Amino acid sequence: MIQPLGVILAGGLATRMGGGDKGRLRLGHGTILSHVIDRFEPQVAGLALNANGDISRFEDLNLPIIIDSIVGYAGPLAGVLAGMDWAAKQGATHVVSAAADTPFLPCDLVPRLLMAAENSRTGLAMAATPDGRQPTFGLWPLDLRDDLRDALDGGLRKVVLWTQRHDCAMAEFDDSDAFFNVNTPDDLAQAEAML
Incomplete structure (x- = not known):
């Protein structure tokens, strides 16, 4: 059975939150990011954080911090590629991504992505809910790493456009x-209520 590595995508600019590291905002007994780590880490063979800028601000997490190799905040696919490059150095065949601002991510995310990937000729899978695709939550085979790098170098930024090229399977989740x-600050207040 595949034991993928995990990468938390925290490389964005958080403009709707006023900038900064929104994953570090307080939520309940911890931070948004600590909730993500608590749910995601048990599901993977190892975990890294994709972040840009001064990476020393995350030293307390005791996680490998990986930066985008594509310059200019190229979006989540750049973070996925950074995760794939890191996973390749660890000898892994797959990496799973999750967003740093989703404190309630499913505790069965990885096994369900792995099951869905069995229906894809490429082994690529993405989470989906009744509200639509969840493109930052995916299982990414490292066999597609060079193709992704070429696509990003060519200016492609949309996750769905790239995944459609590669027979991406959907792991369906009922709970949006x-x-x-x-x-946004309103979302943070809603998350507090959801806890």
């Missing part, structure tokens, strides 16, 4: 709240 992401 599991993928609730904190983008």
